[in-house]
Amino acid sequence: MTTASDPRAGVGFGLAAYLMWGCFPLFFALFEGVPAFEILIHRVLWSCLFLAGVVTVLRRWRPVREALRRPRRLGRVLACAVLIAANWGLYIYAVESRQVLQASLGYFMTPLVNVALGMLVLRERMTRWQGLAVGLAGAAIALQLALVGALPWISLVLALSFGTYGLLRKQVPLDGLSGLLVETLLLLPLAGLALAGLTRAGMSHFLATPSTTALLVASGVITALPLLAFAGAARRLRLATLGFLMYLNPSLQFLIALLVFDEPLTRVQLATFALIWTGLALYSWSAWQGRPRPGVEGPA
Structure with missing residues (x-):
């Protein structure tokens, strides 16, 4: 029987979560002809419904109700909702426009952005x-700007939006499942209005074909499943261990971009990735040095 302290089960859940996230480009590439904005609308709608069902089955409505009863305290949750929606939408756009390498770079940069935000905002040492x-990481961005003449804006926005989301999310007293449900509930009215507007204008793809309808509905489930697996991993693993598993996500995206989508990897891009990877190696070594000693669990 699996317990909350079983590290093998935790690794299994963690691998499942990051493998699903890493394979997201393959899923969102199936939405041929459906704009990223419309996919985002359905991702919010159906993930909200699916998460509500999961919360009902698990009987965990109490923290959700308590959060919604205090609207004055929902400011950070609303900010989290806007940031994660922007992150989702831009990621879908990156896949549709075959810029998965940039998306991969953004998620490789996220841990380093978290360190910088911790220092600048929380005054962490x-x-x-x-x-x-x-x-x-800064040198990698400067290199692209100097040699290409343009910033990797998709990478930067993905890293900054997800990093800021994580920063604000730590200040919200809600677990991952309840927090994401509250976030999607706050976005639900806007998503409903946007869908109604698309339908009225005859621009909705929801009922265009059975496969498109199924994919749009599935986008909600696909959004929630890795989160549930991640929650299972977070309860069983130290934070440092979870951090190492995190690199599976952008690594898979990197390989999918090269091997499946056949995206070109220029020398400048390769140099940028090399600088980021070196930075991550240093960051990981530093995190490993500061890991909790055996028998002491890190924060979940």
Whole structure:
């Protein structure tokens, strides 16, 4: 029987979560002809319904009701909702426009953005190695700007939006499942109005074909499943262990971009990735050095 402290089960849940997230480009590439904005609308609608069903089955409505009864405290949750929606929408756009390499780079950069935000916003102390890792990320962006003449804006916005989301999410006293449900509930009215507008204008693809309808509905389930697996991993693993598994997601996206979507990898892009990977290696080494000792669980 699996317990909440079983690390093998935790690794299994973690692998499942990050493998699903890493394979997202293959799923969203199936939406041929459906704009990213419309996919985002249905992702909000159907994930909200699916999460409500999961919360009902698990009988965990109490924290959701308590959060909704205090609208004055929902400011950070609303900010989280806007940030995660922007992140989702831009990610879908990156897949549809075959810029998965940029998306991959953005998620590789996220841990380093988290370190920088922790220092700038929370006044956390940055170790020497973490500082060097963040500096390498800055050098990677500067390299692209100098040699290509353009910023990798998709990578930057994905990393900054998800990093800021994580920063605000830590300040919200809700677990992952309840928090995501409240976030999608706050977005639900806007998503409903947007869908009604598309339908009235004759621009909705929802009932265009059975396959498109099924994919749009499935987008909600696909959104929630890795979150549930991640929650199972977070309860069983130390934070440092979970952090190492996290690199599976952008690594898979990187491989899918090259091997499935045949995206070109220029020398400048390769140099940018090399700088980011070096920074992540330093960051990971620093995190491993500061890991909790055996028998002491990290925060979940």
